[in-house]
Amino acid sequence: DAKTTQPPSMDCAEGRAANLPCNHSTISGNEYVYWYRQIHSQGPQYIIHGLKNNETNEMASLIITEDRKSSTLILPHATLRDTAVYYCIVKLTGTASKLTFGTGTRLQVTL
Amino acid sequence: EPEVTQTPSHQVTQMGQEVILRCVPISNHLYFYWYRQILGQKVEFLVSFYNNEISEKSEIFDDQFSVERPDGSNFTLKIRSTKLEDSAMYFCASSGRGGLAGAQSEQYFGPGTRLTVT
Numbered sequence: 001d002a003k004t005t006q007p008p009s010m011d012c013a014e015g016r017a018a019n020l021p022c023n024h025s026t027i028s029g030n031e032y033v034y035w036y037r038q039i040h041s042q043g044p045q046y047i048i049h050g051l052k053n054n055e056t057n058e059m060a061s062l063i064i065t066e067d068r069k070s071s072t073l074i075l076p077h078a079t080l081r082d083t084a085v086y087y088c089i090v091k092l093t094g095t096a097s098k099l100t101f102g103t104g105t106r107l108q109v110t111l
Numbered sequence: 112e113p114e115v116t117q118t119p120s121h122q123v124t125q126m127g128q129e130v131i132l133r134c135v136p137i138s139n140h141l142y143f144y145w146y147r148q149i150l151g152q153k154v155e156f157l158v159s160f161y162n163n164e165i166s167e168k169s170e171i172f173d174d175q176f177s178v179e180r181p182d183g184s185n186f187t188l189k190i191r192s193t194k195l196e197d198s199a200m201y202f203c204a205s206s207g208r209g210g211l212a213g214a215q216s217e218q219y220f221g222p223g224t225r226l227t228v229t
Contacts, residue, residue, distance in 0.1 A: 043220030
């Protein structure tokens with residue numbers, strides 16, 4: 001699986017958009033970009049994933065650059081409950097393939 | 112909304128004892144996983160399980176570890192002889208089949224079992 005690079009920490013004011021970047025310059029054509037988050041010591045929570053098109057769901061939007069070497073997770077209106085560690089993971093599709101977690105970005109949402 | 116459940120939430124055991132951590136995956140999921148997270152460290156993959164056999168395991172998953180799906184709902188992780196360094200949060204996850212050509216869909220995690228070995 002391709003390696004990802006994320007900033008170690010970011011701050012965001014409540015109500016503003018949080019834009020979390022991820023570099024994955026060695027991504028291959030059949031690898032997806034997945035985003036998970038972990039709030040305190042809870043189990044990781046799936047947020048969104050995509051291959052090459054931008055994706056949006058009720059939690060977030062995922063913007064993937066045309067060359068697929070980087071992506072941005074957007075939380076449109078961050079709340080205090082979005083304070084968490086956010087993980088960008090590149091993963092092959094296929095049966096039972098594992099998630100390889102890095103150190104992620106610690107997002108602190110403040111009043 | 113269906114969710115992965117894990118029991119117990121916290122297990123304290125003495126070094127050398129056997130422990131069994133239990134998970135109930137989401138009911139229509141086909142792929143099952145165990146991960147662990149030592150305090151302050153990354154989430155690490157242990158093992159994946161599909162069609163009643165191990166699909167992949169990490170170097171951490173040595174002969175002291177085993178997994179089983181004893182019935183249609185439970186998925187267990189057994190550690191035969193616990194060591195101090197096995198103290199960690201253990202997360203179970205499951206995923207279904209989705210997307211093109213039956214590709215694996217996203218993994219959903221349980222709340223974890225905190226294992227403390229003394």
